[in-house]
Amino acid sequence: MSFINSLDPRINRLSIPSEFGASFPEQGEKDQFITYEVFVQPKENKAFQHEGIVHAPTEEMAFLFAKEQFSRRGMNCSGIWVIKTTDIQVSPITENGEDIYDYINKEIMEGAAKGENEKYQVFQLMKRGKQHIHAGELDAHSPEEALWNAKNKFAGDKPAFNLWIVKDSVILKIEGEEFSDIWETLPDKKYRDAMDYKATEKIKKFKEEQKA
Amino acid sequence: MYGGGQVFEPSSTNNDLLKDEDPKKLAEFEARIARGEKIEPKDWMPKLYRKQLIRMIEQHGHSEIIGALPEGTWITRAPGFKRKLALMAKVQDEVGHAQLLYGAAETLGKSREQMIQDLITGKSKYSNIFNYPTFTWADSCFISWLVDAGAIVNQLANARGSYGPYCRALDRICAEESFHLKYGHHCVIHLATGTPKQREMMQEAVNRWWAPMMHFFGPSDKISTHTEILTKWKVKMATNDECRQQFLDMYVPKIWELGLTIPDENLKRNEQTGEWEFTEPDWEEFKRVINGDGPCNKERLAVRRTAEERGAWVRRALASKTKGEEYVAPMA
Amino acid sequence: MTEEALKDLLYKIADDQLILGHRNSEWTGMGPLLEEDIAFSSMAQDKVGSSLAFYTLLHDLGEQEPDTVAFTRNAEQFHNCQFVELPIGEYNFSLIRHFLFDHAELIRFQMLAECPIEEVAQVAKKLKGEVKYHVMHANTWIKQLSNANEEAHTRMQESLNYALPYALGIFEPSQFENDFIEAGIYPGEKAIETKWKENISKILTEAGLTLPAWDSIEAVYGGRYGKHTEHLQPLLSEMTEVFNVDPTADW
Numbered sequence: 001m002s003f004i005n006s007l008d009p010r011i012n013r014l015s016i017p018s019e020f021g022a023s024f025p026e027q028g029e030k031d032q033f034i035t036y037e038v039f040v041q042p043k044e045n046k047a048f049q050h051e052g053i054v055h056a057p058t059e060e061m062a063f064l065f066a067k068e069q070f071s072r073r074g075m076n077c078s079g080i081w082v083i084k085t086t087d088i089q090v091s092p093i094t095e096n097g098e099d100i101y102d103y104i105n106k107e108i109m110e111g112a113a114k115g116e117n118e119k120y121q122v123f124q125l126m127k128r129g130k131q132h133i134h135a136g137e138l139d140a141h142s143p144e145e146a147l148w149n150a151k152n153k154f155a156g157d158k159p160a161f162n163l164w165i166v167k168d169s170v171i172l173k174i175e176g177e178e179f180s181d182i183w184e185t186l187p188d189k190k191y192r193d194a195m196d197y198k199a200t201e202k203i204k205k206f207k208e209e210q211k212a
Numbered sequence: 213m214y215g216g217g218q219v220f221e222p223s224s225t226n227n228d229l230l231k232d233e234d235p236k237k238l239a240e241f242e243a244r245i246a247r248g249e250k251i252e253p254k255d256w257m258p259k260l261y262r263k264q265l266i267r268m269i270e271q272h273g274h275s276e277i278i279g280a281l282p283e284g285t286w287i288t289r290a291p292g293f294k295r296k297l298a299l300m301a302k303v304q305d306e307v308g309h310a311q312l313l314y315g316a317a318e319t320l321g322k323s324r325e326q327m328i329q330d331l332i333t334g335k336s337k338y339s340n341i342f343n344y345p346t347f348t349w350a351d352s353c354f355i356s357w358l359v360d361a362g363a364i365v366n367q368l369a370n371a372r373g374s375y376g377p378y379c380r381a382l383d384r385i386c387a388e389e390s391f392h393l394k395y396g397h398h399c400v401i402h403l404a405t406g407t408p409k410q411r412e413m414m415q416e417a418v419n420r421w422w423a424p425m426m427h428f429f430g431p432s433d434k435i436s437t438h439t440e441i442l443t444k445w446k447v448k449m450a451t452n453d454e455c456r457q458q459f460l461d462m463y464v465p466k467i468w469e470l471g472l473t474i475p476d477e478n479l480k481r482n483e484q485t486g487e488w489e490f491t492e493p494d495w496e497e498f499k500r501v502i503n504g505d506g507p508c509n510k511e512r513l514a515v516r517r518t519a520e521e522r523g524a525w526v527r528r529a530l531a532s533k534t535k536g537e538e539y540v541a542p543m544a
Numbered sequence: 545m546t547e548e549a550l551k552d553l554l555y556k557i558a559d560d561q562l563i564l565g566h567r568n569s570e571w572t573g574m575g576p577l578l579e580e581d582i583a584f585s586s587m588a589q590d591k592v593g594s595s596l597a598f599y600t601l602l603h604d605l606g607e608q609e610p611d612t613v614a615f616t617r618n619a620e621q622f623h624n625c626q627f628v629e630l631p632i633g634e635y636n637f638s639l640i641r642h643f644l645f646d647h648a649e650l651i652r653f654q655m656l657a658e659c660p661i662e663e664v665a666q667v668a669k670k671l672k673g674e675v676k677y678h679v680m681h682a683n684t685w686i687k688q689l690s691n692a693n694e695e696a697h698t699r700m701q702e703s704l705n706y707a708l709p710y711a712l713g714i715f716e717p718s719q720f721e722n723d724f725i726e727a728g729i730y731p732g733e734k735a736i737e738t739k740w741k742e743n744i745s746k747i748l749t750e751a752g753l754t755l756p757a758w759d760s761i762e763a764v765y766g767g768r769y770g771k772h773t774e775h776l777q778p779l780l781s782e783m784t785e786v787f788n789v790d791p792t793a794d795w
Contacts, residue, residue: 004511007345008285009782010570011515013631014522020514032325033527034534035318035542052381053315053542054579055324057533060684065579067677068586069308073388085542093254095244129250129376132544162252164543181673182680188593188670191297197394199401203469206405210471280573287569291787291795292611293596297589300569304585311578324578349786349795399795407793515574523576525699526635529692 036062037088038070039123039134041079041175048081048134050123050164059084059172067174067182073192077183079175087170089143091163095128099159101151112144119168120146122153124160132164143167229260230441245446250376253319253544264447266320267336269378273313274331275339278512279359280306282342286352298395302356305388312384316377318541332517340498341424343506350403350410350417357396358421361463362428364389365455374446377544397466404470411471418467419475426493427501429456460488545727549720550661551605552623553729556718556768557652558598559624562614563776564645565591566783570632583681587642590674597667604663615787619777625767627710629776636699637707639689643682643747644711648740650675655730664729683747690751701753708756712737712763719769 004016033055039048051070056062062082071077094100120140123132135154140146146165154160190196237256244251251257284303290296314324330336341359346352364386371382403414430452442448450458461481467474478491501509568588575581599610607613627645632638653675656668690700715737718724725732741758748755766772787795 004514006285006511006515007347008281009288010284010574011511013570014515014518016514016518020518032323032539033531034537034539035315037543050544052312052384053318054311055577056579057530058688061530061688064681064684065583068583069311069579072582072586085540086538088543090254090543093252095249095255096247125252128252129379131380182677184673185590185593185670189301189589191294191593192301192391194391194394197298197391197398199398202401202405206401206471207469277573277578284573286786287572288566288782289785291784291789292615293592295795296566297592297596300572300585300589300592303572304582304589307573307575307578307581307585311582314578402794406795407790409790410793410795519574519576522574523635525695526576526580526689529689529696532692533688 033057035085036066036082037085038062038066039081039083040066040070040077041081042074043076044078046078048079048123050132053085054082063172063174071183071186072189073186075187077186078180079173081175082172083166083170087166089146089165091147091165093125093162094159095161097159098161099155100161100163101155101159104147104151106148109142109145109148112142114141114145117141120149121166121168121171122146122150123164123166124154125162126158126160128161132162137168229263230258233258242444245374245444250379251374252376253541258445260441261445261447262320264442265375265378266317266322268447269313269317269320269381270322270327270330271337271339273310273317273327274336275342276306276310276313277331278338278342278516280310281512281515282344282346282508283352283355285346286349289349291349295399299352299356302392302395305392309381309385309388312381313378315542316375316381319377319544321541323539328520332513332520334504334513337502339428340502340506341428342512343501343509344421344424345508347420348413348417350400350413351420353396353399353403353414354417354421355396356392357400358425358463358467359428360389360392360396362425362455362459364393365459365462366429366450369450369455372446373449380544401470404472415472418472422475423493423497426456426490427495427498429453429459431495431498432492457488460490464488545720545723545729547605549718549723550664550729551602551607552718552720553724554598554602554605554664556623556625558595558602559622560628560645560649560714561591561595561598563622563624563779564628564641565589565593565595566779567628567630567632568638568642571635571638576635584638584642587678587681590678594667594671594674597671601663601667611787612791615784616791617780619772619780620770622770622772622776622780623768624776625710625713625716626764626771626773626776627707627713627767629767629773629779630710631775633703634699636689636696636703639682639685640700640703640707641711642678643686644707644744645714646675646678646682647744648711648714648736650679651736651739651743652730655736659729660727661729686747686753687751690753697752700751704748704753705756708761710764712761713765713767715740716763716765716768 002018004018006012035053035055036059037053038051040051041048054062054065054069056065059082063080066080066082071080091100117139119137121137122135124135125132138146138149138153140149143165147163150163238258241257280303287299287303290299314327317327318324367382367386371379371386373379400414403410433451433453439448476491478489481488565588568584568591572585575584596610599613603610627641650672653668653672657665657672659665659668689696691697715733717733721732724730745755
């Protein structure tokens with residue numbers, strides 16, 4: 001049997017048959033994990049911000065993945081929250097400068113089934129195209145009541161376009177003193193930073209030599 | 213990293229898709245884009261917009277994941293600590309970009325698994341330039357600097373597009389690409405100003421990669437089908453020729469200042485028009501390679517497929533943990 | 545304690561990190577799922593990065609530049625345990641190695657963080673934070689995979705059985721073992737080994753994997769003093785291929 005002869009020694013070690021991949025049979029349904037939304041706190045006392053998603057089978061793994069996908073750069077990171085996508089309650093989205101809070105009225109809350117009084121976290125979209133940012137927390141008996149309370153607590157001069165409401169109890173939080181050391185070497189990863197690749201001196205010297 | 217030359221649907225099917233749209237909703241949608249507001253996943257959008265965006269973001273994602281291979285070739289051989297760490301981080305970034313882009317495409321309703329399936333079955337395309345081999349370390353340096361530079365031109369344009377999740381992914385990607393660009397330039401500078409052997413290595417890489425680089429931005433707009441509606445909807449933000457011109461304008465002088473020769477004697481800037489003139493790239497070759505007959509097409513897909521197959525047991529095992537939980541498209 | 549003894553200690557740590565980081569980087573771009581590809585690559589980078597930190601300490605003690613030390617020695621001049629030089633194999637082996645090695649590394653760095661030689665203590669203190677994440681990553685993976693389904697369980701158990709003799713080679717005693725203990729540099733390999741056995745047993749039990757009786761496993765020694773498997777020299781030749789085109793050039 002002959003194998004793919006690659007310029008990449010890593011690939012040669014895989015011994016891939018030469019004919020492998022020449023035809024592509026359709027495969028059945030593939031494995032599909034669920035998604036988790038990832039929020040990062042760039043430094044202490046700053047707001048958590050939505051950064052993206054990871055696919056993961058459990059929330060612990062979602063955190064492991066989130067850390068390296070969304071906090072492997074920068075001088076600092078002080079916390080990560082991961083939330084299962086289905087655990088986030090979403091408000092409608094407004095446009096053209098309309099404030100979502102203007103659409104939230106008392107009836108929304110009164111029509112909802114009341115549960116336990118619980119802590120909720122609220123995230124706001126302050127500009128279309130940008131990230132949802134953590135506004136703060138509040139207590140409520142339902143997500144709808146949380147929306148109403150959010151209006152009283154967080155509505156401001158600037159319009160918010162969209163709200164995400166999440167029960168605090170479902171959030172996996174990796175933050176605080178216990179975890180601060182896992183980000184401690186971030187500032188040492190200079191090789192991931194454009195700033196570490198200055199070479200103007202070398203070009204200058206080269207040009208001078210060429211002239212001479 | 214990614215180039216132009218996205219494969220859009222032929223226009224006859226486009227018209228069909230547009231026919232049944234609600235004119236009022238369509239008008240609101242277009243007004244929102246005209247105001248400069250971004251479209252978010254939960255907004256109403258025309259079927260054609262959704263379809264073309266999925267296609268474009270998916271191809272971009274595929275290009276990242278396949279693009280990890282030609283440079284990955286040199287991960288285990290990078291010379292010295294600084295290069296070793298940087299190249300590992302750079303290739304890792306490309307995989308990270310694929311993850312971000314697939315996530316953006318998912319918000320439009322296509323699952324990541326389906327996208328990966330379409331990649332490894334050859335159903336969807338990726339950037340043509342990654343079907344060329346990296347013979348030496350200098351080839352990988354060329355990619356890190358100039359292919360990424362080309363990609364940045366393209367991505368910065370797309371980052372001004374209309375779809376929120378794609379713009380957010382691109383903002384993050386472009387920030388990371390600035391490291392790629394500086395790192396790549398740093399590597400090329402060291403080779404071009406180094407020992408005679410290093411210089412020779414670098415010049416040979418430029419000779420090999422110039423044609424694919426010119427192909428990178430896709431066929432001239434004179435040849436490729438014009439996609440007016442996609443421009444209006446801010447899906448396609450710059451023409452292939454605009455991107456190519458911008459790239460030449462920014463980087464040819466930087467290549468020349470290192471004493472390197474670009475293998476096109478017709479390449480020059482027309483001082484009157486401000487445009488770059490060059491020998492027309494061989495578009496027949498471009499088509500041939502895109503359609504599967506390039507030096508590395510077969511290897512790239514076989515490797516991607518091997519990676520998928522070797523990892524299948526891992527995903528199968530972990531998927532059993534999420535039984536009963538339904539996959540929904542991510543939020544933003 | 546002599547400088548020779550200190551160098552002996554630093555070399556084995558640095559070489560372990562470099563070789564394992566190099567090996568694990570072979571997965572970059574080819575991992576079993578995108579997010580894990582990224583995470584595993586970060587940890588490979590961390591390893592290479594921490595080897596550089598230890599070669600830099602050695603350089604401060606008068607050894608050659610880190611690049612020279614890492615890219616110009618032959619296999620017999622390397623002090624890494626044989627465990628880290630083994631090929632990456634399938635993902636189950638790479639994960640098990642990552643788990644067994646990083647548990648040892650975390651204990652080592654925790655101990656060295658208390659080292660009276662301040663330069664060493666500083667490096668260890670800093671690095672133990674990132675190794676803590678590595679261990680979190682390893683523990684979670686081992687636990688999740690080993691009880692997921694039969695296929696995964698079998699793979700993990702087989703890799704564990706194969707890896708253990710090599711893993712014990714991490715703790716091959718140094719010729720200066722007593723000097724380290726007497727000078728309070730760190731409590732020595734035996735102490736790490738004991739704590740390591742305790743820590744990994746706990747996780748492996750939770751994961752439902754079986755640990756063979758320790759006295760039935762024979763540790764693979766030799767790596768610390770230049771005796772290596774047939775895998776190390778090809779790894780080094782590959783790693784230094786470009787560098788050796790011109791070792792004096794600035795790459």
